[in-house]
Amino acid sequence: MNAPLLLDDVSKWYGEILGVNGISVALGPGVTGLLGPNGAGKSTLLKVSAGLLHPSRGRVEIFGSDPCRDVEIYRRVGFCHDGDGFYDTLTGLDFLQSSLRLHGFAPSRARQMACNALEMVGLAGETGKRIGAYSKGMRQRLKLAHSVAHDPDIILLDEPMAGMDPVGRRYTLDLVRQWGDGGRVVIVSSHILHEIDILTPNIIMLSHGRLLAEGDIHEVRDLLSEHPHQVYIECANPRALSSYLIELEAVQNIHFDRERKGILLETYQPDLLYQHLARIIAEEGVDIELMTSPDDNVQAVFDYLTRGRTEEQA
Amino acid sequence: MSAVISSPIASDAELPRGVGLRWVQLRAVFGFSLRVALQSKRLWILGLVTFLPVLVPLGYAIVSIFIPHVPPFPSVMGVFRNLFGLVYLRVVLYVLAMAYGLSLLSDEIEGKTLIHLVLRPIPRWTVVGGKFLSSWLVAGVLIVLSVIVTYALLWAIQKDPGVRLEAFRLENLKTLGIDLVAVVGALAAYLALFSCVGAWLPHGERWGVVFCFGWESLITYLPARLKWITLMYHVQTLIPNNVVVVKRFILSGEPLPKYMCVMILFAATVAFLALTVWNLKRREIR
Numbered sequence: 277m278n279a280p281l282l283l284d285d286v287s288k289w290y291g292e293i294l295g296v297n298g299i300s301v302a303l304g305p306g307v308t309g310l311l312g313p314n315g316a317g318k319s320t321l322l323k324v325s326a327g328l329l330h331p332s333r334g335r336v337e338i339f340g341s342d343p344c345r346d347v348e349i350y351r352r353v354g355f356c357h358d359g360d361g362f363y364d365t366l367t368g369l370d371f372l373q374s375s376l377r378l379h380g381f382a383p384s385r386a387r388q389m390a391c392n393a394l395e396m397v398g399l400a401g402e403t404g405k406r407i408g409a410y411s412k413g414m415r416q417r418l419k420l421a422h423s424v425a426h427d428p429d430i431i432l433l434d435e436p437m438a439g440m441d442p443v444g445r446r447y448t449l450d451l452v453r454q455w456g457d458g459g460r461v462v463i464v465s466s467h468i469l470h471e472i473d474i475l476t477p478n479i480i481m482l483s484h485g486r487l488l489a490e491g492d493i494h495e496v497r498d499l500l501s502e503h504p505h506q507v508y509i510e511c512a513n514p515r516a517l518s519s520y521l522i523e524l525e526a527v528q529n530i531h532f533d534r535e536r537k538g539i540l541l542e543t544y545q546p547d548l549l550y551q552h553l554a555r556i557i558a559e560e561g562v563d564i565e566l567m568t569s570p571d572d573n574v575q576a577v578f579d580y581l582t583r584g585r586t587e588e589q590a
Numbered sequence: 591m592s593a594v595i596s597s598p599i600a601s602d603a604e605l606p607r608g609v610g611l612r613w614v615q616l617r618a619v620f621g622f623s624l625r626v627a628l629q630s631k632r633l634w635i636l637g638l639v640t641f642l643p644v645l646v647p648l649g650y651a652i653v654s655i656f657i658p659h660v661p662p663f664p665s666v667m668g669v670f671r672n673l674f675g676l677v678y679l680r681v682v683l684y685v686l687a688m689a690y691g692l693s694l695l696s697d698e699i700e701g702k703t704l705i706h707l708v709l710r711p712i713p714r715w716t717v718v719g720g721k722f723l724s725s726w727l728v729a730g731v732l733i734v735l736s737v738i739v740t741y742a743l744l745w746a747i748q749k750d751p752g753v754r755l756e757a758f759r760l761e762n763l764k765t766l767g768i769d770l771v772a773v774v775g776a777l778a779a780y781l782a783l784f785s786c787v788g789a790w791l792p793h794g795e796r797w798g799v800v801f802c803f804g805w806e807s808l809i810t811y812l813p814a815r816l817k818w819i820t821l822m823y824h825v826q827t828l829i830p831n832n833v834v835v836v837k838r839f840i841l842s843g844e845p846l847p848k849y850m851c852v853m854i855l856f857a858a859t860v861a862f863l864a865l866t867v868w869n870l871k872r873r874e875i876r
Contacts, residue, residue: 323876326709328705328708328709328874328875328876329874329876330874347710347711347712347713348711349711350709350710350711351711353709354709355709357709359702360702361701361702361703361704361705362703362706363703363706365630366626366629370625371706374621374625375706375710377614377618377621378622378710378711378712379710379711380611380614380615422706
């Protein structure tokens, strides 16, 4: 395999505690989402990939080199880690310039590259400000700039949007997508499915350190067809609404939430259900106050998948 | 707001190669660490500690103003030698070496900033080397300045102009010069030792205190050759000793040649730094 980033049967234990177990993936250009709930092993996998942690078993190769042994590989790798440690007395520009000097760039060249990177992440106006005075979102952006300032071919991003405001998140998602479109290998970890959904269909799902699913996100979602989708509706008269819905074949079950005047529907045909709902609302004049999908989140997906695995093992 | 990529496009072709690249990288770590060190609060605190001995001549001068018949120093050089041997070598040197040495890596580890350095294409020895050199420079400048100021003040407060001029006697200046070279050399060895302790052992400050004020202070007074395995014995061998207690106890018996002491201090510095580099090489960044 000639993939730029290769993990072959990689396991990592912290003493008795399992970090990741038997992960084998080969990643090429484009954005790949690394999904999993907290504690799934996302950060461990990224750190093993970046050579910051030594795999207990298996091997990691970046462009054919072992990142634990070949420091030169860091010319081609950028890593936005999950920590928040900075040299708070330095300015953002000084910090980036100094980091680029470590690559061997001349001072003027390093400064120019640092300015470009800060501009790229939207921190051009904050170059002279001490990092200690940066907000959480600005520190996150600075980490992003630090990881891409040397124009790497592989970019590993560990929860890059954490602590950012909605505008910053949107901006960062655009940037990440562009890096992927530009032919770089980009891995973005997140426990928020919807963020990854916007970015890429390619995902790696982890749970308890194990590879749960890998590939196109739509294929993974198809796995959910074994489980009914849930739709929660709140309206003024849930009983009247349910009397219309109970006749539909698309509806599998209806549960009442008496306290909040809501009903929870289960369906194997969500598209058909939504069509019928639209018709009922229009024809019968039902006033819907709230409609959500309680199982349309990464946690629910993981619950289904892990439950399936447990049942298989049983 | 939509994002636009203006890629920095780094070209490897413009970079130096081989030894030249490593030299540039070592200088970069040195410059970076120096900048951080100069902006830290630690510098101010240690600056105050290092300049405490200056209070001795200042205090004497102030007392002289209020009490006209304060007896003069029996020997200005004797007071300086005692201050140097007992305060600078036995307290200030240890404090500086512990403060900068123990924090060489542990500050980066605890502050979670080490990751910024190890994610760069630099061998880990350049991280230790650059940080060591910057710490050595800062601590060295502090102690050298303090010793020089103390020396100058001790002479300047003398009432007799003839006595004051003895500050510039070649013999006295030579002694001062040897003292300064010895203390800067000793600082390198102790810094390397404590950087190693800080990297390998938790609660390095406790080990540091036990080592400095236990091992180094007590063992050197033993008559046996056990004291040869302290650093302080070799430092004391290098400097002109006027302090009676040092002559009588520490340097009693058959002394090691000075060149041997220099080599031992140098070897200790290299060995402790190598151990620190080894620690950093095998360290995982969590």
